[in-house]
Amino acid sequence: MTHVIDRGLSIAGVEGLMESAGQSVDIVKLGWGTAVVAENLKPKLERYAAYGVPVVLGGTLTEIAVSQGRVDGLMSWLHELGLTHIEVSDGTIEMDPTVKQELIARLAREFTVLSEVGSKDAHAIMAPYVWIERIQGELQAGAWKVIAEARESGTAGIFRADGEVRSGLIDEIAHMVDCDRMIFEAPQKEQQVWLLEYFGRECNLGNVAPDDVLSLETLRLGLRADTVGRLEDDRRP
Numbered sequence: 001m002t003h004v005i006d007r008g009l010s011i012a013g014v015e016g017l018m019e020s021a022g023q024s025v026d027i028v029k030l031g032w033g034t035a036v037v038a039e040n041l042k043p044k045l046e047r048y049a050a051y052g053v054p055v056v057l058g059g060t061l062t063e064i065a066v067s068q069g070r071v072d073g074l075m076s077w078l079h080e081l082g083l084t085h086i087e088v089s090d091g092t093i094e095m096d097p098t099v100k101q102e103l104i105a106r107l108a109r110e111f112t113v114l115s116e117v118g119s120k121d122a123h124a125i126m127a128p129y130v131w132i133e134r135i136q137g138e139l140q141a142g143a144w145k146v147i148a149e150a151r152e153s154g155t156a157g158i159f160r161a162d163g164e165v166r167s168g169l170i171d172e173i174a175h176m177v178d179c180d181r182m183i184f185e186a187p188q189k190e191q192q193v194w195l196l197e198y199f200g201r202e203c204n205l206g207n208v209a210p211d212d213v214l215s216l217e218t219l220r221l222g223l224r225a226d227t228v229g230r231l232e233d234d235r236r237p
Helices: 011-024 041-050 059-068 071-081 097-107 128-141 167-176 189-199 210-220
Strands: 002-006 027-030 055-057 085-088 112-117 145-148 182-185 205-208
Touching: 002 011, 002 210, 011 041, 011 210, 041 055, 041 071, 055 059, 055 085, 059 071, 059 085, 071 085, 085 097, 097 112, 097 128, 112 128, 128 145, 128 167, 167 189, 189 205, 189 210, 205 210
Parallel strands: 002 027, 002 205, 027 055, 085 112, 112 145, 145 182, 182 205
Antiparallel strands: none
16 A cells, blocks of 8 residues: 655646556545645545545644544534545644544544554654554554554654664564554655565555655565565565
8 A cells, every 4th residue: 555645736736646656546645734724625635536546634633623622523524525534643642542542433433544653753752562552452443554653754653763764663563463454654765665675565655755656666566776676575474
């Protein structure tokens, strides 16, 4: 799965993305709160829908709705927009894990839920066992996929502030979680290469910039020098 972040594409930009790389786009996230201020929101959603690409709004909107007690309003708006997916994160606000899991279970009755684990603060380090507990808990609560946080910069969560992979953390996740149920945010090419070499070409990667979708696809297929002859067809156990 290639999970693409739309930071504010124009309709022409959406058409260009789908014309050049549409077969490689599996889901699109409208980054953070851009959906609230985008003047082309409805026609953009119509274009993605015409290509059969599901759209999810940034998890930051869900966090804001939680903090303001407006989750019902957010759900109504998503239905009005015709969206079937929702992201639940806690990378910005503090949310008790039990409260988050209850929210996921509630939303999963009406939407396909992508939850996100990890902080957007590059200096916030969470022990691997806590990552595992939260990932497993959110999957059990009804999340379709769990996104491993990295921010759109690739400098937090599963990566250190300089973009280096927290390899020990990835080892723990791979050992304890079915990684078909994971999406690993990896906006930087070097991060994408590392994860593809670790998990194999079918690894689910997220926060991929529109301009990088074709590049990622060539990495998956061994059509770029970085991965020629270096990828396995199947996931690492």
